[in-house]
Amino acid sequence: MNKYFILFSPAHISAMIAIALICLIFYLLRDKIKRGSKRDALRIAIAVILLLQEASFQIWTVSIDAWSVKWTLPLELCSISAILCAVMLLTKSYKIYEIVYFTGIGGAIQAIFTPEIGMYTYPHFRxxxxxxAHGAIILACLFMTFVENYKPAAKSIIKTFIYLNIYAIIIGIFNKLTGSNYMFLCAKPEASSIMDYLGPWPFYIISLEAVAFIIFVLLYVPFVIGGGNSKGRYFDM
Incomplete structure (x- = not known):
C-alpha cells in the first residue's frame, strides 16, 4: 500500500468511483426520496455531514499542531461552498442554491479529480x-435540484461569476495581509491540477476566469436541454 497519496492511484480511483456511484444511486432513487417520509431527514443529514466534516478537519489540524491562519481556515472555494451548502439545505434557500450549484459542483469535481491532500492517502482520516466533503457538496446540490425541484436561472451564471470575483478580491487581500495562499491566488497548488496548463502566475488566474465561466455554462446546459421553468420553483424566495 502506498504511504503517500498518488494521483489516479487505486485509492484515488476508488474514491471517485464511490462518489459517482452514490450520486448515481441518489439520482435513480430521486422520485422515491421525493415521495418518501425520510426526505427531510436525508436533507438534514447531508447538512450535518457537511458541517461535521469541516469541524472534524479543524479539530484534526489542532490535534496534530498543524492549525494555521495561513492554510486551515475554511476560506477555500470548496470549504465555503460546503458551509453554504449546509445552510442551503437547512434553510432551503434558493439564493444560496443558485450560487453553490455552480461553485459547489464545479469546484468539487475539479478537486476530486486533482486532490490537494499532501501525503495523506487511504486509510488516513484526511x-x-x-x-x-466534496462528495457531500455535489450531493447537496443534487438533492435541491432533483428532490426540491430547484433550478438555476440563466442569470444565475452571471450572478455567481460576479460573486466569485468579489470573493476572490477579498481573499486576495487576506492572502496579502497574512502571507497565505487561499484559492491558490498567489501560487499554484503543489499537486497536479488544471492550473498547470493555464500559464504562470498571475496569468493562470485570468485563464481560470475563462475556465470557470465555461464550467458554469456547461453546468447550466442540462436545464436548457430539459426545458421547463428555468428560474426554479423558489426563484423569488
Missing amino acids: YFQFFT
Missing part, C-alpha cells in the same frame, strides 16, 4: 474527510 483521505476520508476530503472526499466525503
Whole structure:
C-alpha cells in the first residue's frame, strides 16, 4: 500500500468511483426520496455531514499542531461552498442554491479529480474527510435540484461569476495581509491540477476566469436541454 497519496492511484480511483456511484444511486432513487417520509431527514443529514466534516478537519489540524491562519481556515472555494451548502439545505434557500450549484459542483469535481491532500492517502482520516466533503457538496446540490425541484436561472451564471470575483478580491487581500495562499491566488497548488496548463502566475488566474465561466455554462446546459421553468420553483424566495 502506498504511504503517500498518488494521483489516479487505486485509492484515488476508488474514491471517485464511490462518489459517482452514490450520486448515481441518489439520482435513480430521486422520485422515491421525493415521495418518501425520510426526505427531510436525508436533507438534514447531508447538512450535518457537511458541517461535521469541516469541524472534524479543524479539530484534526489542532490535534496534530498543524492549525494555521495561513492554510486551515475554511476560506477555500470548496470549504465555503460546503458551509453554504449546509445552510442551503437547512434553510432551503434558493439564493444560496443558485450560487453553490455552480461553485459547489464545479469546484468539487475539479478537486476530486486533482486532490490537494499532501501525503495523506487511504486509510488516513484526511483521505476520508476530503472526499466525503466534496462528495457531500455535489450531493447537496443534487438533492435541491432533483428532490426540491430547484433550478438555476440563466442569470444565475452571471450572478455567481460576479460573486466569485468579489470573493476572490477579498481573499486576495487576506492572502496579502497574512502571507497565505487561499484559492491558490498567489501560487499554484503543489499537486497536479488544471492550473498547470493555464500559464504562470498571475496569468493562470485570468485563464481560470475563462475556465470557470465555461464550467458554469456547461453546468447550466442540462436545464436548457430539459426545458421547463428555468428560474426554479423558489426563484423569488
